[in-house]
Amino acid sequence: MPDRTGVWLIGARGSVATTAITGLLAMRSGLAGPDGCVTERLEVAPGALPGWDELVVGGHDLVDTPLEKKAEQLTAAGLLPAGLLPAIRDSLRAVEAGLRPVPAGRTQAETAARMAGDLREFRTRHGLSAVVVVNVASTEPPVADAPEHHDFDALVAALDEPGREVLPGSSLAAYAALSAGCPYVDFTPSTGIRLPALTGFARRQGLPYAGSDGKTGETLLRSVLAPMFAARALKVRSWSGTNLLGGGDGATLADPVKAAGKLESKARGLAALLGDDVTAPLHIDHVPDLGEQKTAWDHVSFEGFLGARMTLQFTWTGYDSALAAPLVLDLARLTAAAYRAGETGPLGQLAFFFKDPVGTDEHRFAEQARILTEWASSLGRPA
Amino acid sequence: MPDRTGVWLIGARGSVATTAITGLLAMRSGLAGPDGCVTERLEVAPGALPGWDELVVGGHDLVDTPLEKKAEQLTAAGLLPAGLLPAIRDSLRAVEAGLRPVPAGRTQAETAARMAGDLREFRTRHGLSAVVVVNVASTEPPVADAPEHHDFDALVAALDEPGREVLPGSSLAAYAALSAGCPYVDFTPSTGIRLPALTGFARRQGLPYAGSDGKTGETLLRSVLAPMFAARALKVRSWSGTNLLGGGDGATLADPVKAAGKLESKARGLAALLGDDVTAPLHIDHVPDLGEQKTAWDHVSFEGFLGARMTLQFTWTGYDSALAAPLVLDLARLTAAAYRAGETGPLGQLAFFFKDPVGTDEHRFAEQARILTEWASSLGRPA
Amino acid sequence: MPDRTGVWLIGARGSVATTAITGLLAMRSGLAGPDGCVTERLEVAPGALPGWDELVVGGHDLVDTPLEKKAEQLTAAGLLPAGLLPAIRDSLRAVEAGLRPVPAGRTQAETAARMAGDLREFRTRHGLSAVVVVNVASTEPPVADAPEHHDFDALVAALDEPGREVLPGSSLAAYAALSAGCPYVDFTPSTGIRLPALTGFARRQGLPYAGSDGKTGETLLRSVLAPMFAARALKVRSWSGTNLLGGGDGATLADPVKAAGKLESKARGLAALLGDDVTAPLHIDHVPDLGEQKTAWDHVSFEGFLGARMTLQFTWTGYDSALAAPLVLDLARLTAAAYRAGETGPLGQLAFFFKDPVGTDEHRFAEQARILTEWASSLGRPA
Amino acid sequence: MPDRTGVWLIGARGSVATTAITGLLAMRSGLAGPDGCVTERLEVAPGALPGWDELVVGGHDLVDTPLEKKAEQLTAAGLLPAGLLPAIRDSLRAVEAGLRPVPAGRTQAETAARMAGDLREFRTRHGLSAVVVVNVASTEPPVADAPEHHDFDALVAALDEPGREVLPGSSLAAYAALSAGCPYVDFTPSTGIRLPALTGFARRQGLPYAGSDGKTGETLLRSVLAPMFAARALKVRSWSGTNLLGGGDGATLADPVKAAGKLESKARGLAALLGDDVTAPLHIDHVPDLGEQKTAWDHVSFEGFLGARMTLQFTWTGYDSALAAPLVLDLARLTAAAYRAGETGPLGQLAFFFKDPVGTDEHRFAEQARILTEWASSLGRPA
Structure with a gap:
């Protein structure tokens, strides 16, 4: 039985997520090629990356528009090819069944615990070796600094205060992901994991993370x-x-x-x-x-x-989503591979994908491409 | 006494050459910085490249418009800064004195011999350790293939036939340069050295060459x-x-x-x-x-x-000439350095500068830049 | 019973014609508005222009791809809106039934006679008060001058010579139109009616004509x-x-x-x-x-x-055809109105629509618009 | 002796004014043609417009950079042609001598009185039949409404209050111009004359005015x-x-x-x-x-x-100033002609020149051009 990897999308009903899901299903059905997917061009050891067939998609969203409806809108907008949707409707509904509303707890701690619970349940139900959480939700405003952002214990205490919102949504999602042992990728410019208390938590959990803000235009x-x-x-x-x-x-x-x-x-x-x-x-x-x-x-x-x-x-x-969606799939595969390879902390090698890369100051595209290529070729090789 | 290097321009009165000469004189006088000069950004061993003060310029041209007049036209066209010309007039006249008309022999062999003579005289007069010939003359039409282009001995014989023009001007200039022991750079798409009989000659003479067609826009x-x-x-x-x-x-x-x-x-x-x-x-x-x-x-x-x-x-x-001129100076310095370092044959490492590089199939700019940087950093180092 | 007007398209299965036909049917069914149709913005006397419901479409074409198939291609290309075709399929098939292959006679005279026959049959069958012929076929190469182009009698004689092609296709179509008493509009840069022998014939027949080369980009x-x-x-x-x-x-x-x-x-x-x-x-x-x-x-x-x-x-x-198609419909309406009003010869007032207008030297768009507006407002008014 | 007309520039040392002045002097000396000057293309009765030789320039400015210095800067910036300045230096200094600093009174009434005094002195000194005031000063922020802006008597009273600034600079300049019997043109989007109290004043003074905001890009x-x-x-x-x-x-x-x-x-x-x-x-x-x-x-x-x-x-x-300057000269000529012809109030016929024309709602360029052409052709003709 193949090793299966989960991709958990925060904002799973948005344009980017819907395009990524639809495209993944289309590629699996042989209805579309991997144009725009960088991982198909990298030279990696066989088995180093999860195959398209080995990805299982789930996710959270605040809205409840069905994926199918959203896909219809994107088809009308010229983003998804006419004629594709009928051919993948069944598999799209199967993904739909795995999506969850964002839970609402009495405290942020409780909300995060339920989110982590959703992630664990997803992993168990599908027998996944890893679940990569990718944030593709709407951009949040910049967040005001707070002492708790710099001190994990203080943060945990603040999360327990009823009515207090010490973390923005993207950071709470990152906290939940790390709590459930999941690598985290931020495809948006939102704060996400970029708070000292959370990056320290990632290291202690031995988890890799990547971001921020997908570079598409x-x-x-x-x-x-x-x-x-x-x-x-x-x-x-x-x-x-x-x-x-x-x-x-x-x-x-x-x-x-x-x-x-x-x-x-x-x-x-x-x-x-x-x-x-x-x-x-x-x-x-x-x-x-x-x-x-x-x-x-x-x-x-x-x-x-x-x-x-x-x-x-x-x-x-x-089309922003057509540029972003394949990169979301690429990042899920590459981050899963980094996790398998035991990498922890910020994945600067993935700067190629981001406007504002964590873990590196390298912004030159060609150099980012070279670093990615080299790193990818080392994946799955004995050290 | 410093080691001085010659730069011999084929087409020395054209826009590119005039801009290169004017700019070189302006940099020497402290009236302009090296914007656009790539060699100023490369990390090279001290002394590996000839300094701006160590370059001596000469050249051939078919036309006889004085450099000063041409520089006035380029000033009126907005290419050269107003006010520069008066400050360098004397040194421009000194360069003028070193330019030569293209000789016209009874046969192409005789023409080439006189061109080579001009190069040798230039080298001797100024005590130059090397003279790099750079073609910046007008673009020629593509040339029809001939058996003599593939066989050096046949070529030499054909050059001796009165009235026969077996080589286009750019190739005759390359032949003359090689005969006089000078490295050759083709900044134009003209045929130049790119004939098997001539590239073989370059190797036998132990000379490096570079080209073709400066990449500026x-x-x-x-x-x-x-x-x-x-x-x-x-x-x-x-x-x-x-x-x-x-x-x-x-x-x-x-x-x-x-x-x-x-x-x-x-x-x-x-x-x-x-x-x-x-x-x-x-x-x-x-x-x-x-x-x-x-x-x-x-x-x-x-x-x-x-x-x-x-x-x-x-x-x-x-401004085409403002983009090209500093590269001409860069190429003269780098080719001189390659010559000093004993390199021979096509300088694929200089692909960074060319639309249609000799000696390599690498057209990706960033990779070309990386190769150039690496090669330049090795110049002047013990092997 | 309403007064009905025919629109006969030369090149009736091409992109422009198919878009015009589809759009006309869509407007009639209330599935599309008249965006891009200039005649909807002009102030004209009630009844001066044939209504959308009063136009009947026919045409010639060399190819036999059904309109329905062509419309499917244009839908896939993003030119026609998804979902439109099923709603007008029946009426599209009705138009299809009225299209005719370009006849092939033994001489050009015979070909023209059969074309004119098709036009007369179309007029009679539908009880049309007028049939406007509009050329939207592929662009022809410029045609060499011939003495027969300047002399109607000589032209008629030459048309009778077997194997001789004294007129290009567009001009033969114009000749046939005039013979059948139909006004002629050239939406392409082909020669069409622009030969002295033909423009003279139009005047003798008391027919108006317009052209050339629709101005769309x-x-x-x-x-x-x-x-x-x-x-x-x-x-x-x-x-x-x-x-x-x-x-x-x-x-x-x-x-x-x-x-x-x-x-x-x-x-x-x-x-x-x-x-x-x-x-x-x-x-x-x-x-x-x-x-x-x-x-x-x-x-x-x-x-x-x-x-x-x-x-x-x-x-x-x-989309070239989306820009051209409504103008084709506009020209059919306006030329029909000019015909009803008894105008003959070149309709310079329609210069607004053409790159190379007949009957005027006015190329300034705003002035063309003013002239069109003024002329249109006079249509249907007592002189 | 010819009839001479004054052009008084508010902001006379700025880029637009300096370009207009320099250009006027260059045209007079035959060193430049009237490219960009619309009045040279209009068909007007002989003598209807003041000739270039009949314009006398003066102006106010807050800054005291000499025109000559400003013109040197504009030459270095590529806006004025190299070589022009030396040829007109003397006449530029003569204009310089006629510029005045913006006066500073104890009250706005006093300031305006001194400005009007400068205008009267200018008119008298040069024996001018009219002085057109043109505002080309820096753009002001929009101004808050005040009751005095709607009531001339209240305005006059408020202008007399020490320390009170009831009018922005552009409006005070308009008030001064009207007081001195001068037509006023606003080439900027500043408030200028566009206050009911001032437009009413213009009508009572029997003066024409034009504006606002020159349309150049x-x-x-x-x-x-x-x-x-x-x-x-x-x-x-x-x-x-x-x-x-x-x-x-x-x-x-x-x-x-x-x-x-x-x-x-x-x-x-x-x-x-x-x-x-x-x-x-x-x-x-x-x-x-x-x-x-x-x-x-x-x-x-x-x-x-x-x-x-x-x-x-x-x-x-x-070049913004190269686009604006000839229009400033055009407006001075046309407004002077309107004044001579006895026109009063807003000159909607000049909408051609403005982003936000007073006296009309016509924004269509071609229509504005037609209106201007027609109006200009009527100038100087017996009514």
Whole structure:
């Protein structure tokens, strides 16, 4: 009997999760190829990564729109291919049956305990060797610092106070994941595991984690193009960006408070690549009629030999969820493999996937790709 | 007394050469920094590369417009900074004095002998340890194959036939350079040294060479962006490009026959990076009013997860000569260093600089940068 | 009983025709609004234009792919909305029943006679007060001049010679239309009615005609933007354009011979608007993966006060057939109304719709719109 | 002796004013043509407009950088042609001599009286038949409503209160202009004359006025393109814009409070053209390295036949002052002509020049051009 791995999605009914689930089922049925899945291109030892057939999907969500309904909406929006849904309806319903509402306890401790219980139940029911928890829920606003974020015992005590919300949702999910012995991946810019009390907990639990904020559009291009300017000794003076987002994240990010985290995450990368003296205005606009599409325009002004002034502009138009979903599946496979290989703490080797990578300062895309390739080729090999 | 190195430019009165010469003089006078010069960013052993003060410039050209006049035109075109020229006029006149008309012999052998004589005289007069010949002349049309191109002895015999032009100008310049014991760099897509009879001659003379076709705009971006699509498993379906060029090369490339070589050189890179099944229409238009500027627009259509169709467009607007000139100086320094280090044959390590690199099939920019960095750091070190 | 008008499409199974037919049926069934239909915005006297319910569609085509099959392809390509086809299948089959293959006579005269016969039969069968013939077939190459094109009697004689093809297909269709007493509209850049022998015939028959080459993308924008530069006394120096076309016309226009007519038609407009001294390179590329979409990029370089150099770039991405189809319906209605009103000869008032309008030199979009609006408001009014 | 007309610039040492003055002097000396000057293209009766030689320039400014120095900066920035300044230095100094600091009275009434005094002195000294006051000073933040803005007598009383600032600078300048019997033009989005108390005053003084906010870039294009979508019955769903500005106005508009007026002015036009249900996010960013250049990117998403989704993007790159300066001269000439012709109140006929025109709701560029042309042709003709 094959070794099976769980993928537990926080925000399992959203666009990214629904696309990932639908795509996984389509690949299994031979109805779609693995375009966009990076793990299919990596050279790994046989068996080092769980196969598509060996992944079992579950998840939490606050909303209760059925996956099938969401998939219909994404089909109408041109994101999922017409004709796919009828062919996988049965298997989609099977996944649906495994989803759970986010529990609501009297205290955050109680909520977390029930979430961890859902994870353990999922693992047991399917006989899974590991369950990787991936956060693909809506972006949260940045969270105010609190002493309990730095001290695990104080945190545990605060979680027990009725009515107190010492942790944002993403961090509570990370806490629950770690409590249940599950590796955690943050695909959003939300706080998640990035609090000292939680990263310390991960190490004590001997668990790996990865994040933050999947790199799928403008920042992907920035991490590819900025190193070019540096390598050619061209001096970037300004790098201006505008992002137009339709559904889903667009509505969330129209709220400037919630967008703050995203904008910080994007800005950090550019500063890391080019230094702090680059003028870099950046906007995210909600443009509902774009539907599932997003469009980014960047304008780069730079100086060359003898001060010659030149510019680069680009426009990137894509389906955010189609870019994100295969990476979610990739991250589940790679994090499961890291867990099997006994790795703990932040997985800097997965920086390739993130706008704001934990465990490393490397933002250059090509270098991130090289590190990923090398690390992946070592997986499943005797040390 | 310092070790001095010669840089001999074929096409020494053109825009690229004039910008390189002006910039070199400006850097020496402290009037300009090395923006755009890659060698200033490489970590090399002290003394491994000739310093800016140790370069002596000479060259051949068919036209006789004085450098000073050309520099005035480039200043009016916004390429050279206003106010620079008066400050370097004297040193520019000194370089002028060292330029030579392209000799015209009764046979190509005689022409080549006189060119080689000019190179030897230049080396002796200035006491140079090496003279690197760099071709920055106008692009030639592709040349028809001939048996003599494959057999050095037959070539030598053919060069002696009065009235026969067995070699195009760029190849005759390469032959002269090799005859005089000089390394050769081809910054253009012209044939240059790329004939079996000449590359064999280079090896027998124990000389290194580099080329072809400096990578300064659209192709630079392609070699940066195409690997991103590959690394992310995104399937490029078409990559369409249009180049608008003003002065200089624009007029030459308006002639479809002459443009053929350039278009081939550009296309080869894309096919090497993405495979042959990508639709890739490509145009070069001469738009005189753009002056020294060039603008490239590329439209990339690609497919992601579940066949989602997405696009990337970019517009690159730059001064071609401002992009090329510092690379010419970089190549002179690096090729001189390779010569000193005893390297011979094609310098694949310099692929970073070229659209159509000799000595390697590596077209991925980041990998080219890594190879260059590593090789440069080994220069001047004991083997 | 209402007055019914026929619309006879040359190329009735192509993308434009299929979209027009499908859309007409959808509007009639209340499944789609008239977005893109200009006649819905014009103020006309009640009854001056035939209503959507009063149009009856027929047509000729060389191919025999059923409309239903073509509509399925256009749905898969994202051009027609998913879900529309089942709702109009029956009425689509009814239209199908009225389409005819292009007849093949022993001489062109015989072919034309049979075409005219089809038109007369269509008019009689449906009791139509008029039949407007609209050419939406593939673009033909420019045609060589012949003496018969200038002399109607000579033309008639030449049409009778077996094996001789004195007229291209589009012109033969125009001849047949005129013979049958039908107004003729050319939506393509093909020769069509634009031969002196045929325009003279139209006048003698007392018939109106309109054309040429529907203005749906790049040229539409040019006819809007060029007058702005003129009105602001900004001096356009170059206007460079690239068109990427997927299916249908893209394949036809990939053939430089066939593209010649299109390129000429496009260039004429720009010269008329801005004069002859504007550098204006223009390309049409066939990029099959774009499917039914087309993308145009234009780069305009202009000069302002004190010679300041500035640029405008635009990228237009659209479904060619979705832009063309409503105009085809508009032209059928307006030309029918002109016919009813007794107008004959070239309908310069319809220049608004065309890249290369007959009967006028007016290329300025806003002025064309004003003329159309004024003319339409006079329709159906007592003179 | 010719009839001479004064042009009094509020903000006479800024980029726009300096470019206008320099250009006027260059045209007079035959060193530059009238590119960008609309009045040179209008058909007007001889003598209806003051000639370039008949304009005398004066002005107020808060700063005291000499015009010559400012012109040097604009030359270095590439806005003014190299070589021009030395040729007009003497006449530039003559203009310099006529500029005045903004006076500072104990009350706003006193300040205004001194400003009006400067205007009267200027008129008398040069024997001018009229002085047109044009505001080209920095954009002010929107101003809070006050009862005195609606009641001239109350306003006059409030102006007399020491320490009270009942009017923003632009409105005080308008009040002073009207007091001195001068027509007033607002080239900025500042409040200026647009207060009921002041427009009433203008009518009582029998003076014409024009404004507001010169239309030179993004809004110009919007007023050209939006009517195209309307005329073609294409339904615009969103129109997103980003403006990158370097010097001058960029710094002012980086302050969100000051930018508010500009953004409102821009948004009003789009709503007037396309209705209120178009999503229209709009940003102005200050990007200092762009110097005197501005770049706007707009992304328009629209729907056509059968709901087909399409897009238009454009990028406009220009020198703001080179676009504005000739319009300032045009407005001075046209407003002087209107004054001579006895026109009073808002000059809606000049909407062609403004983002947010007074005296009309017409925002369609072509229609504005038609109205201007017609009105201009009537100038100087017997009624």
